[in-house]
Amino acid sequence: MHARETRKPRLFRPRPAPAQPLVWLYLVATLVLALVFALAPARASEFDPEPDPEPEGLQMKIGDEWVATLAMDTTVDMQVRGLLAEVTVRQTYRNDASEWREGRYLLPLPENGAVGALTLRVGDRLIVGEIREKAEAEAIYQAAAASGQRASLVSQNRPNLFQTRVANIGPGEEVEIEVRYWQPVAFRDGAFSLHLPLTLTPRYEGTREAAGLLDPASRPAALPVADEAIVRSGALPPTVALSVEIEPGLPLKSVTSPSHAITVSAEGSTYRATLANLVDASDRDFLLRWEPVPSRAPRSAVFTDTLDGESFAMLMLVPPTLPVAPLPRELILVIDNSGSMSGASMEQAIEAADRALSRLRPGDRFNVVRFDDSFELLFPDAVAAEPGNVARARSFVRSLQAEGGTEMLPALRAALAGRAPAGYLRQVVLATDAAIGNEDELLRLIEAERGESRLFPVGIGSAPNGHFLRKAAEAGRGTQTLVRNVEEVTEVMDGLLAKLDRPAMRDITLAWPGAAEMHPARVPDLYEGEVLQVVARVENLQGTVAVSGLRPQPWTRQLKLSGGSAVPAPGIGRLWARARIDTLEDAMRRGEKESEMRAQIVDTALRHGLVSRYTSLVAVDKTPARPAGEAMGSSQVMNATPEGSLQFAQGSMGWLRELLLALAMALASFLLLRGRA
CATH class of the missing domain: 2.60.40 (Immunoglobulin-like)
Structure with a gap:
C-alpha cells in the first residue's frame, strides 16, 4: 500500500531556490522585525502598572519566582425568601507549604449585594468579624498578622469586588472564611432570577490622558493583571460548590440555570437546586431563574x-x-472589540450586533461604532436603514477582531453625540464585557452628555462587569441585558429590540x-x-x-x-x-x-454593619498562632480565567509571551524558507 499524498499541489511553477546567504538574510530580517514587535510597548498595558504585577493562578512568591502551593475551595449557600436572598460564601485556605502563610483573594460579589458578616473558623475556634472604618480595620489586621494571630479582613476594591485576606495559616493547616451578604431578587419578563459572579474579567485602566480626568485619590485600587509564573506543584484552579433553597411563596413552573448544569428537587413549597457536578470550576458567573405558574405570576x-x-x-x-405602534428609531450600535473580548465574547458581540442590524425596519436610521484603544464610526452620521447601508454594516461587524485596550470613553462620547430627527427614538446599544477600570468617569460622561438618547448596555461574556452595566443603564435611562452564550443571542437581542418598541x-x-x-x-x-x-x-x-x-x-x-x-x-x-x-x-x-x-x-x-469603600470587616483570633521568630510568607490566590476568554485577553499578551511569539514566527519563517530551498 502506498502512502497517501497529503501535501497541497503546487499551483505555480516553482522558483529557483534562493542562495544560502539570502536565506540567512531573510531569517535575520524576520527575527529583527519580530523582536521589535515583541519589545514594543503594549498599547493596552495598564495605566501606571506596578513594577511587579500580581500573579495569575494559585501561587506564592518564593525568592523571585511564583510557585503554585496554596489551594482554595469555595462553597456558596443561598437562602431565598420571596424577593430577598441571604447568601453565605465559605472559602477554605489550605497551606501546602512548610512555612506560615498569608492568603489573599479577590472576591467578586453582586453589585447590589449588602456585605455585612464575616467569621473566621480554625478548628473548633470561631471568630466573628466587626465592621470598622477602613484604615482602622487595616491597622487591626496588620497588628494581628505581625503578632502571629490568625486574622481576616474583607475590604471593598470596587462596589462588586471585595478583597479577602487571612493571616498566619500554619503549615498544612486549613482556615475557613465565611462572608455573608443580602441581595434583592430580580423579577423580569415574568421570571425571578439571582446572579452570582464567580470570577472577573481583568479591568483595563485606560491611558494616562483618559485617567487624568479622575482624581487619583478617588481611583479604586488597581486590579491584578496576568503575568508569567513558574508552577512547581499541582495546584488546581479555584472551584465552587453551590446550593440554593427557594421559598418563593407561590407555585413554580420551572427552576433553571442558563450558566450551569443543576439538579432541582421540590419538597412542599420549598425548591432546592445544586450543581449537577457537585463541584465546578469558578470560571463563569452563576445565574438561576425560576418561573411562576402563569396564572399565579x-x-x-x-x-x-x-x-x-x-x-x-x-x-x-x-x-x-x-399595545402601541412602534416609533421609528435611530439605533447606534457600539461594539467593544478590545483584547478582553477575545474568544467567545467577541463571537457573541458580533452575533448580537448582526442580529440588531438584521431587525432594522424601513424608515429606521442607524450607525455603528467600534472601539478598542481607538474608535471608528462606520458612517460620519446616522444613515437610513436601506439594504445597501445595512449590508455594508453587517460586513463591517463580521470583520471585527478583538485586540488592543478598552478605551470606551471616546467611542461612547461619539455615540451619544448628535440628535435624532423629530419623531425618532434615539437608542444607543452598547455591547461590551465592560472590562474597564474608569467606571466613574464613564458614568459622569453618560449623565452629562446623554441628551435625548437612551443607553442600553448588553453584557457580553461569562463574567461581565455587572456594576458598570447596571449603573450605565440607570444613568442612560435604559435597561441592561446579558448574553451568556452564542446560542441565546437571537432570543436575547430579539427580546431587547422588541422591548425598546414598547415602553411600559x-x-x-x-x-x-x-x-x-x-x-x-x-x-x-x-x-x-x-x-x-x-x-x-x-x-x-x-x-x-x-x-x-x-x-x-x-x-x-x-x-x-x-x-x-x-x-x-x-x-x-x-x-x-x-x-x-x-x-x-x-x-x-x-x-x-x-x-x-x-x-x-x-x-x-x-x-x-456593611462593607463600603470607607469601611471593612475585620476578625482577629486573640490567641497567637505563629511562633515568635518564624516569618510569614504571602500567597496570592487569583480568580479563574473567565470561560471562553484567552488568558492574556486584557489587550496585551505581556512581554514574555510576545517574545515567545516572535521567536516562533522567526522559526516558522526559517522552516518555510528551508522547505522552499
Missing part, C-alpha cells in the same frame, strides 16, 4: 423590615403594558405615607416585562403608597404597607442601606463634596 408585592426602631419597605410592581411606563412617582427616603430616588422608565422595584425607609408601616405614571395615559395604583400581601422580611433594612450608599457615591461622582458624602457613607455603613 405576581403583579405586586411588599416586603417590610423593622430595625433599631426604623421601618423599611421594599416594593415590587408589574405595570400593565398597552414613564414619569413614575411614588407618594409614601409621611416622610420617606427612597432608593433609587429617580425611578427609571420601564419597558415591557420590567418591574418597578424600590426600597425605602419610612416613618411607619401603616397606610398605603401610591404609584403613578404615564403609559401613555395617567395610571395609579395603591399598595398597602401592612396586612394583605405585605410580608415581613428581615434584611430589607440592609438592602436599603446598601442602596443609600450607592446613591451617596453617585452624588460624590457628580461633584458633591467628598468629605460630606464620606461622613454619611461611614455613618450608614457602621449603623447597618
Whole structure:
C-alpha cells in the first residue's frame, strides 16, 4: 500500500531556490522585525502598572519566582425568601507549604449585594468579624498578622469586588472564611432570577490622558493583571460548590440555570437546586431563574423590615403594558472589540450586533461604532436603514477582531453625540464585557452628555462587569441585558429590540405615607416585562403608597404597607442601606463634596454593619498562632480565567509571551524558507 499524498499541489511553477546567504538574510530580517514587535510597548498595558504585577493562578512568591502551593475551595449557600436572598460564601485556605502563610483573594460579589458578616473558623475556634472604618480595620489586621494571630479582613476594591485576606495559616493547616451578604431578587419578563459572579474579567485602566480626568485619590485600587509564573506543584484552579433553597411563596413552573448544569428537587413549597457536578470550576458567573405558574405570576408585592426602631419597605410592581405602534428609531450600535473580548465574547458581540442590524425596519436610521484603544464610526452620521447601508454594516461587524485596550470613553462620547430627527427614538446599544477600570468617569460622561438618547448596555461574556452595566443603564435611562452564550443571542437581542418598541411606563412617582427616603430616588422608565422595584425607609408601616405614571395615559395604583400581601422580611433594612450608599457615591461622582458624602457613607455603613469603600470587616483570633521568630510568607490566590476568554485577553499578551511569539514566527519563517530551498 502506498502512502497517501497529503501535501497541497503546487499551483505555480516553482522558483529557483534562493542562495544560502539570502536565506540567512531573510531569517535575520524576520527575527529583527519580530523582536521589535515583541519589545514594543503594549498599547493596552495598564495605566501606571506596578513594577511587579500580581500573579495569575494559585501561587506564592518564593525568592523571585511564583510557585503554585496554596489551594482554595469555595462553597456558596443561598437562602431565598420571596424577593430577598441571604447568601453565605465559605472559602477554605489550605497551606501546602512548610512555612506560615498569608492568603489573599479577590472576591467578586453582586453589585447590589449588602456585605455585612464575616467569621473566621480554625478548628473548633470561631471568630466573628466587626465592621470598622477602613484604615482602622487595616491597622487591626496588620497588628494581628505581625503578632502571629490568625486574622481576616474583607475590604471593598470596587462596589462588586471585595478583597479577602487571612493571616498566619500554619503549615498544612486549613482556615475557613465565611462572608455573608443580602441581595434583592430580580423579577423580569415574568421570571425571578439571582446572579452570582464567580470570577472577573481583568479591568483595563485606560491611558494616562483618559485617567487624568479622575482624581487619583478617588481611583479604586488597581486590579491584578496576568503575568508569567513558574508552577512547581499541582495546584488546581479555584472551584465552587453551590446550593440554593427557594421559598418563593407561590407555585413554580420551572427552576433553571442558563450558566450551569443543576439538579432541582421540590419538597412542599420549598425548591432546592445544586450543581449537577457537585463541584465546578469558578470560571463563569452563576445565574438561576425560576418561573411562576402563569396564572399565579405576581403583579405586586411588599416586603417590610423593622430595625433599631426604623421601618423599611421594599416594593415590587408589574405595570400593565398597552399595545402601541412602534416609533421609528435611530439605533447606534457600539461594539467593544478590545483584547478582553477575545474568544467567545467577541463571537457573541458580533452575533448580537448582526442580529440588531438584521431587525432594522424601513424608515429606521442607524450607525455603528467600534472601539478598542481607538474608535471608528462606520458612517460620519446616522444613515437610513436601506439594504445597501445595512449590508455594508453587517460586513463591517463580521470583520471585527478583538485586540488592543478598552478605551470606551471616546467611542461612547461619539455615540451619544448628535440628535435624532423629530419623531425618532434615539437608542444607543452598547455591547461590551465592560472590562474597564474608569467606571466613574464613564458614568459622569453618560449623565452629562446623554441628551435625548437612551443607553442600553448588553453584557457580553461569562463574567461581565455587572456594576458598570447596571449603573450605565440607570444613568442612560435604559435597561441592561446579558448574553451568556452564542446560542441565546437571537432570543436575547430579539427580546431587547422588541422591548425598546414598547415602553411600559414613564414619569413614575411614588407618594409614601409621611416622610420617606427612597432608593433609587429617580425611578427609571420601564419597558415591557420590567418591574418597578424600590426600597425605602419610612416613618411607619401603616397606610398605603401610591404609584403613578404615564403609559401613555395617567395610571395609579395603591399598595398597602401592612396586612394583605405585605410580608415581613428581615434584611430589607440592609438592602436599603446598601442602596443609600450607592446613591451617596453617585452624588460624590457628580461633584458633591467628598468629605460630606464620606461622613454619611461611614455613618450608614457602621449603623447597618456593611462593607463600603470607607469601611471593612475585620476578625482577629486573640490567641497567637505563629511562633515568635518564624516569618510569614504571602500567597496570592487569583480568580479563574473567565470561560471562553484567552488568558492574556486584557489587550496585551505581556512581554514574555510576545517574545515567545516572535521567536516562533522567526522559526516558522526559517522552516518555510528551508522547505522552499
